[in-house]
Amino acid sequence: MPRFLKEFFTRNGVGIGSLMLGLVLFWTIGLIILPQLSMLDFSFRPNLPPPEVGGPKDVYTLENYKYLIFGPEGGGQAFNAVDLKVFFRTLVAAVCVTVFNLILCYPIAYYLAQSKGNHIRIFALMLIIPYWINEILRAFALRIIFGETGVLNTLLVGSGVFDTPFDFIRNDIALYAGLGYAYILLMIFPIYNVIESLDRNQIEAARDMGASWPMIHRRVVIPYAKPGISSGCTMVFMLSAGALAAPQILGGPSSLWFTQLITNHFTNNSDWPQGAAYAVVLLVTCILLVLAIMRLFKVIWEISANEELLLHAAEPLVLPGDLLRLSPGATGDHVGHCLQLPGLPADDALGMPDL
Amino acid sequence: MSAGVGVDLENLWIRFGDFVAVRDANVNINGGDFFSFLGPSGCGKTTILRAVSGFLEPSDGRVLIGGNNMKGIGPNKRPTALIFQNLALFPLMKIWENITFSMEIRGASAKERRKRADELLDMIALPGQGDKLPSELSGGQRQRVAIARALCAEPDVLLLDEPLSALDLKLRQHMRTELREIQQRVGITFIYITHDQGEALTMSDNIAVMKAGVIDQIADGKTIYNDPSTAFAASFVGENNVFRGKVKRVMGNEALIETNRSGDLVARISSANQGRMKEGEDAMMFIRPEAFTLAPEGASGDHFVTAKVNHEEFEGNAFNIFMEGEGGKELKVSIPNLGQSFEDHTGQNITLEYETNNAVCVPAGELAAE
The missing domain is CATH 1.10.3720.10 (MetI-like)
Structure with missing residues (x-):
């Protein structure tokens, strides 16, 4: 049993725990997921008169x-x-x-x-x-x-x-x-x-x-x-x-x-x-x-x-320490977006030294 | 030192409906001063700060910054920056964006802002932390970021609303020194709100002691501590033992007080009250715990106090003796620990001696709540 389930049962007791879990599962599976799946199934079938349902014409x-x-x-x-x-x-x-x-x-x-x-x-x-x-x-x-x-x-x-x-x-x-x-x-x-x-x-x-x-x-x-x-x-x-x-x-x-x-x-x-x-x-x-x-x-x-920082990222000469400080493996908005700029070789654009 | 911009409050009244939050405050704060408003919570000190920052319009009277009347000028147009009690850093902005928000408002470019942020981060000893979020910093670091953010706006006056109260004791004591250093470095006027007398005493050039909307005393820390002008100031700032009684005789700068429990005692009349204490009037006398020394048993006179010891404690740097005092309050005595032997006095009567210069008397008045 996964840990969160175990915790859930220890906190609520097995009786009430299973009741709550059962109701939630009934609600999500029985009342939402299954009917939607049934709709999905319907949508791929031809509209047949009742006698022919399940017959040879009933194909996806x-x-x-x-x-x-x-x-x-x-x-x-x-x-x-x-x-x-x-x-x-x-x-x-x-x-x-x-x-x-x-x-x-x-x-x-x-x-x-x-x-x-x-x-x-x-x-x-x-x-x-x-x-x-x-x-x-x-x-x-x-x-x-x-x-x-x-x-x-x-x-x-x-x-x-x-x-x-x-x-x-x-x-x-x-x-x-x-x-x-x-x-x-x-x-x-x-x-x-x-x-x-x-x-x-x-x-x-x-x-x-x-x-x-x-x-x-x-x-x-x-x-x-x-x-x-x-x-x-x-x-x-x-x-x-x-x-x-x-x-x-x-x-x-x-x-x-x-x-x-x-x-x-x-x-x-x-x-x-x-x-x-x-x-x-x-x-x-x-x-x-x-x-x-x-x-x-x-x-x-x-x-x-x-955005302004992005613009500066495109001018290698004006880069002060602020962008140089980023290490090659750094992640985050600036780095992420800078590196994603199309057409710019990332390291050159950032003027990064070899670290 | 007075290069900075001063702040003056003239006959300032602030009312909320029937409630008077600030009553006729008159304060002159010199430019470049570290000025504290000290008082218990609810005494109106934050209200004064909000009036200076522009979030509140005074009901009466004037707020002047650098000699200019601030009436009708909104908080965004005043040369003040406010540091909030909870700091109010923007949680979704990075540290450097937080610090340079005021520059962003003025339309500075990201490059310029970044450069200034790095300078300020160096100043507050957090270099290279600009890309973090406030939630990634510790309490003391956030504190420093809030200061940097306020300083970045290059205000003439920095207003601080109990900014250290959320920190733990050690950090708080450390930040006191740091705040004072920063203030001396930037040389602008700091107005500091606190209920912690230790903070006010250690950092301030001048302190205003406030009680229920009224300013009791404005003076430097030493004066407030040694020469309080009211019973409230005497009892609020530092530990103090109170003796109630009546003025029996005035002798120049000193008065003989007929105390309720301890006989006739002599005390210095505080400077603000000299010439104003009349024989027969109710008076209060204050002696600090550390101003007492143990006297030979049986000594008596107008600077000796005898009482029964309730209990004692050893605090490391001092022995504290708690004796029967007035109105259920104990008389506290601190004897510095200089390695002398110290016997237990519990249950016995002991006699204490003080120098009359270390006892101060003021007209009877309201005491600070414990």
Whole structure:
């Protein structure tokens, strides 16, 4: 038995330990991994009527994935333009919603985390209360606000800003607002949690040294809040890419969400394998996108801290002791990035002596 | 020595709602001085520091730095640098980036910053540590990095808020010497906040003793220790034995105090109170533990104290005798260990003698809490 398991059982006792472990395993394996594997399996099978399942025609095939890319066989088009367009539009829209939410929520989270007093609790409660209401009802509430004869249009037309009602729904404004609104808490709280643990003295120290507020955020708060920002963004992106209720209720007639295509395959078309293939593609793409963006941002952040040093690394003559001190085997940001500069023989660029 | 920039507080009041944190403080700090505010926690010394650094606007009165009124000037525009109690190093920046953050703000190039960081790292005896993170350094090293970071901004006044309190005793004592050396090398004004009288006495040119928002005494360390102006200053700075009583007679610079327990004793009137102590008024008399010597048994007079010994202890450099004192507080006597024989006195009455010059009396007042 691995040591951590042994410790786990000594701490909790065999009875409660196995119960807890069993429940966790049931949850992860039984309720998450196995159903997903089953979906994966579905996605590689043809859609057969029940009697033929398990028969000679039930073989693994890529047909469902081909359908997403190339459309129905013998169709007039080279690509399944309709579905692919929906797919990419969904991803782009989810990224937009995430960015919009981040811009909106970072100041709120910062304010909540850095101010003290009872009003913060009331503020937080006011953010949470709307979430006692069902997601679908919330979406309908927004529909009432954004509808053609809705609250907003009545106000805008009544006050003379617009002559005719503005179609917030057809222009997807209602959809973005709904998606943004649906997940603000998932953006605010991870960022809030991190910033709350930021020592206020660090902000004051930066201020004392003459830093402006943008500088303090760029160099002190945001680097510290990065874990919270990335987990907030991940959740909002994943959930808005996979949202169903808001697009269904708030989306315009011409703006299908990819999840709506998936549901359609499962319900209206009774084509589970096709729906499963679409779902798998969405899931895998989202995961890859999140990993790629996280990686990208980490690198960008590190480079921005050291970019000037990088420039100097390219001029061997102006290198003072600071870079010479690095030993050939040294690792770390400076060295790593310096050596990774394409086209520069590492040792020459750094002007390293033979050690 | 007074090349640096001075700091003046004029009739400074700071209130938080009904609470008065600082009451009418008047302080002149000479340029290039190492000046300490010494007082128990909650006495308003950190509040004063925040007013000097600009994080707090005074409710009344003025803060002048180099003769300029600082009203309305934010902390980022004042020629001060603050070292926080917990240092507040940026955990995600390397040491060299931490140290040169103020230069980064001013837009200095990385090369310039790196060069300056290396100079400062040499100065604080941490050469070659620039690429580490704060978490990779020890407490004392982080302390020095915080000082370097503050000095890098080339402030006229360095403000230090109990920066040594997180260190262990040995390191703290070592850092005292080091801080004083750094201050003398850079020659700028240091304003130091502490509740540790040892720190204040060893490092400072001048000390302000504070109690509950009020400055009791401003003087150099020797004066505060030997010639306190209030009962609080006498009891807060160093160990002291208090004798309560009434002034029986004033004789020039000395007064005869009719003490509650030890008969009539004579003491020097502290300089600040000369001419101000009247016969019949409540007074307090202070004698340091080390100011007593053992007297022949039965000796009596106005500079002899007799009391019963409760217990004794041997501290290495001294024998400590604890005797019955006033109000449940013991009278402590320290006899330096010069290799003499020392018999146990527990339970016996012994008589102590002091030189009147070593006893000081002030008007009765509030004592520092133990």
